[in-house]
Amino acid sequence: MHSPSRRTSKVNLHPLEQVQIHFRGAPALCSAVAVVALALTSVGCSTGPAASAPTGPRPVTVFAAASLTAAFTEIAELAPSLDVTLNFDGSPTLVDQITSGAPADVLATADEASMQRATEAAIVAPDPTIFATNSGVLIVPKGNPAQVSGVDGSLDGTKLVVCARAVPCGATAHKIAEAAGVTLKPVSEEQKVTDVRGKVSSGEADAGIVFATDAQAAGDAVETIAVDPEKRFAARYPMTIVTEAKNPAAARAFIDLVLSEEGQAVLATHGFGAP
Amino acid sequence: MTLTTSARLGDGLPRWLFVPAALATLFLTVPLLGIAARVPWAEVPALLSTPSSVDALALSLLTCVVATLIALAIGLPLALVLARSDGRLAGVVRTLVTIPMVLPPVVSGLALLITFGRRGVLGAPLSVLGIEVGFSTVAVVMAQVFVAMPFLVTAVEGALRSSGSGFEGAAASLGASPSYTLRRVTLPLLAPSIASGSALTFARALGEFGATITFAGSLQGVTRTLPLEIYLLRELDTDAALALALVLIVVAALTVAVTGWFSRRTVRRRVP
Numbered sequence A: 001m002h003s004p005s006r007r008t009s010k011v012n013l014h015p016l017e018q019v020q021i022h023f024r025g026a027p028a029l030c031s032a033v034a035v036v037a038l039a040l041t042s043v044g045c046s047t048g049p050a051a052s053a054p055t056g057p058r059p060v061t062v063f064a065a066a067s068l069t070a071a072f073t074e075i076a077e078l079a080p081s082l083d084v085t086l087n088f089d090g091s092p093t094l095v096d097q098i099t100s101g102a103p104a105d106v107l108a109t110a111d112e113a114s115m116q117r118a119t120e121a122a123i124v125a126p127d128p129t130i131f132a133t134n135s136g137v138l139i140v141p142k143g144n145p146a147q148v149s150g151v152d153g154s155l156d157g158t159k160l161v162v163c164a165r166a167v168p169c170g171a172t173a174h175k176i177a178e179a180a181g182v183t184l185k186p187v188s189e190e191q192k193v194t195d196v197r198g199k200v201s202s203g204e205a206d207a208g209i210v211f212a213t214d215a216q217a218a219g220d221a222v223e224t225i226a227v228d229p230e231k232r233f234a235a236r237y238p239m240t241i242v243t244e245a246k247n248p249a250a251a252r253a254f255i256d257l258v259l260s261e262e263g264q265a266v267l268a269t270h271g272f273g274a275p
Numbered sequence B: 001m002t003l004t005t006s007a008r009l010g011d012g013l014p015r016w017l018f019v020p021a022a023l024a025t026l027f028l029t030v031p032l033l034g035i036a037a038r039v040p041w042a043e044v045p046a047l048l049s050t051p052s053s054v055d056a057l058a059l060s061l062l063t064c065v066v067a068t069l070i071a072l073a074i075g076l077p078l079a080l081v082l083a084r085s086d087g088r089l090a091g092v093v094r095t096l097v098t099i100p101m102v103l104p105p106v107v108s109g110l111a112l113l114i115t116f117g118r119r120g121v122l123g124a125p126l127s128v129l130g131i132e133v134g135f136s137t138v139a140v141v142m143a144q145v146f147v148a149m150p151f152l153v154t155a156v157e158g159a160l161r162s163s164g165s166g167f168e169g170a171a172a173s174l175g176a177s178p179s180y181t182l183r184r185v186t187l188p189l190l191a192p193s194i195a196s197g198s199a200l201t202f203a204r205a206l207g208e209f210g211a212t213i214t215f216a217g218s219l220q221g222v223t224r225t226l227p228l229e230i231y232l233l234r235e236l237d238t239d240a241a242l243a244l245a246l247v248l249i250v251v252a253a254l255t256v257a258v259t260g261w262f263s264r265r266t267v268r269r270r271v272p
Helices: A028-040 A066-076 A091-099 A112-120 A168-180 A193-201 A212-217 A248-259 A261-269 B015-038 B041-048 B051-083 B088-102 B105-116 B123-128 B137-163 B166-173 B178-207 B210-215 B226-234 B238-270
Strands: A020-022 A058-065 A082-089 A106-108 A129-134 A136-141 A160-163 A188-190 A207-211 A222-225 A235-241
Touching: A058 A066, A058 A091, A058 A248, A066 A082, A066 A248, A066 A261, A082 A091, A082 A248, A091 A106, A091 A112, A106 A248, A112 A235, A129 A248, A129 A261, A136 A168, A136 A193, A136 A212, A160 A168, A160 A193, A168 A207, A188 A193, A193 A207, A193 A212, A193 A222, A207 A212, A212 A222, A235 A248, A248 A261, B015 B238, B041 B051, B041 B238, B051 B088, B051 B137, B051 B178, B051 B226, B051 B238, B088 B137, B105 B123, B105 B137, B105 B210, B137 B178, B137 B210, B166 B178, B178 B226, B178 B238, B210 B226, B226 B238
Parallel strands: A058 A082, A058 A106, A160 A188, A160 A207
Antiparallel strands: A020 A082, A106 A235, A129 A235, A136 A207, A136 A222
């Protein structure tokens, strides 16, 4: 009855969040061979995947948390020398996939707990680098109809929507409130951070607590009210090389790209904070 | 109507028909058995007695009973009117009121939101008067009535159409008023289909998820019904989610079984 398979419950993302994007450089034939090589583990390509080859983009497969979809897709385009294959999913799912042998070179998660699980299972290098942070912020509908001034008494009597406490964005919301000495009295505790954002951007709720990246993605429909930087409780995003990476050099290059000024600038435009 | 006391099995049908029939049965029941196999039976009482589970169950039962009563109060009259009407207008109304049955529930939730939400077509004026239904138990019931009432309307209208109006005609010719005929002839004749339509409505309301989460939100004891609680627990505590799923299945099965028994009993009493 308690079979091991029950532990690997899959995080079900919307199909759009599971997009796999392939960037293929010239020559096309070699890229095609490189893709096959990924699958067959050790087929050589005379000009493509070998780390020493100066010509043609080097393949690298990156497994990244779903919240990184827009940012990493953009960063991957910054490096013509890399042929980046991106796989986005929930962080726990990514760890499960690599554990069961999925061919990844880089793992980037949205929380340290998932990364810790990966390092303990020795499926990734033991020294993950924090490359971004994502902090909790207060959002209100455009125009701030309920005149909320922050995580304070101005939230009393308003329609506040947060994530359920068991969900990361809900845990962050409650930490922010505790630090501010406020008890949250939400009218709804949503399962997904996007549902919180949706209820605020539609004006149905007066305020909501989401991650900075979600606030950024909502554009003009919401206004972000600054939370005391000391009390933002940012989630830290770690990334590292997979132990059985087929392309460790290219993996290192991709991590360096993310940590570079250029990569960090892209992350910042999507609402991420510096590590 | 052939009703015999001995149990029949595919009376007078070709044998090969049993193969696809068995396949259909398996396809519909094996996933339910799959849940039953995974449920941690020993822990079920503990999992079901947590405050959040009790709240979710109580809220679901309350809202579904209210939704079913509302569907009977306004959906049943609609079914009667539609069954006794012809012409273009009746056809248009019939099509429109069955649309929620085939809409994805999230779309139903969005439709309710942009109509009754705070900035909605009807919600905005109501909001000025201080009436806001969003994030309330009322919103849960509205979502349930919206998606479930068409099942009652369709079931009853179909039954009334196929039964014809002979008995009513006879009653009228004997001097019975329309109200008397409705009460003493039409409604008793329709009892089985009203029962099965109500059961479908109740069961559909019980399973309602998408419209509720879109329109009403999710708060323990106020708007978080059983399906929403299961959705929340799904990734965090699979055992608790499965235990609640089991309750949902049992309640739905009981509803359908009891009304099925009631319908058959009513029919049997009528056929000497």
